[in-house]
Amino acid sequence: xxxxxxxxxxxxxxxxxxxxxxxxxxxxxxxxxxxxxxxxxxxxxxxxxxxxxxxxxxxxxxxxxxxxxxxxxxxxxxxxxxxxxxxxxxxxxxxxxxxxxxxxxxxxxxxxxxxxxxxxxxxxxxxxxxxxxxxxxxxxxxxxxxxxxxxxxxxxxxxxxxxxxxxxxxxxxxxxxxxxxxxxxxxxxxxxxxxxxxxxxxxxxxxx
Numbered sequence: 379x380x381x382x383x384x385x386x387x388x389x390x391x392x393x394x395x396x397x398x399x400x401x402x403x404x405x406x407x408x409x410x411x412x413x414x415x416x417x418x419x420x421x422x423x424x425x426x427x428x429x430x431x432x433x434x435x436x437x438x439x440x441x442x443x444x445x446x447x448x449x450x451x452x453x454x455x456x457x458x459x460x461x462x463x464x465x466x467x468x469x470x471x472x473x474x475x476x477x478x479x480x481x482x483x484x485x486x487x488x489x490x491x492x493x494x495x496x497x498x499x500x501x502x503x504x505x506x507x508x509x510x511x512x513x514x515x516x517x518x519x520x521x522x523x524x525x526x527x528x529x530x531x532x533x534x535x536x537x538x539x540x541x542x543x544x545x546x547x548x549x550x551x552x553x554x555x556x557x558x559x560x561x562x563x564x565x566x567x568x569x570x571x572x573x574x575x576x577x578x579x580x581x582x583x584x585x586x
Contacts, residue, residue: 379404379485380500381580382493385507386553387456387541388514390564390572394507395489397573398580402487407479409490409497410459412472414450415440417458427461430468437471453522453529453537460541463491466550473497491545494556503583505576506555509565514538 381398385391392408399406419436420427427433442450449455462468469492476497480486488497494504509517515535522529545553555561560579564572 379502379584380480380498381485381487382498382501382504382556382559383487383489383507384491384493384495384505384553384555384559385489386491386509386514386545387460387538388518389507389509390517390567390569391489391505391507393569394505394564394572394576395487397569398576399487401573401577402580404485404487405479405482406487407476407489409472409476409488409493411442411447411450412437412440412475413459413463413468414455415442415445416468416472417462418445418450418455420462421455421458427458430465433462433465433468434471437468440472440475448525451525453527453534457537457541460544464544464548464550469550491553492551494559495554496551499556503580504556504559505562505579506559507562507564507572509563511535511538511542513565 383391383395395408396406416433416437417427420432425432476488480488480498490497494501512535515531515538518534518538519529519531562572562576
């Protein structure tokens with residue numbers, strides 16, 4: 379069973395995907411970390427984020443174990459990942475990695491921005507998780523503050539607005555809900571309620 383979970387930054391899709399994977403005892407891949415690891419490799423080697431050859435090389439050798447997870451979730455890395463994710467050659471390089479993870483025996487849960495539309499269009503269940511821009515910005519501030527990082531709501535709000543625009547307007551694999559995806563708005567939901575709703579959707583789809 380392949381479960382594809384897509385949505386914009388801060389929508390809660392990553393936490394939701396992880397909890398769903400735990401509940402269903404399936405492996406989970408946060409595909410955004412692949413782009414973050416690629417971006418961080420470029421940053422640490424003082425290479426331009428627009429250097430296509432270097433970006434593709436980094437993507438072809440991506441290893442999530444190479445960097446601490448907290449480093450991958452830095453705001454600077456997040457912004458850098460959004461930039462390289464608009465590069466078609468980088469995306470194509472990482473497609474193979476993601477598809478290989480998805481088709482392992484028993485299935486998997488993958489979250490990202492193009493799982494249901496590009497990576498796994500044949501997924502058994504597709505969810506598109508969303509939330510208002512303001513709610514997502516507040517969540518990002520809370521997340522950064524909880525890790526001891528300084529944050530500014532107004533700046534993060536604008537960063538997310540730019541990321542949304544970049545993700546939705548890129549020519550390769552733009553952020554959008556698959557035609558057969560179920561939309562789950564988490565703006566007014568706590569994580570446990572969102573997980574309950576998602577699992578209910580999954581179980582109903584399994585019966586069809």
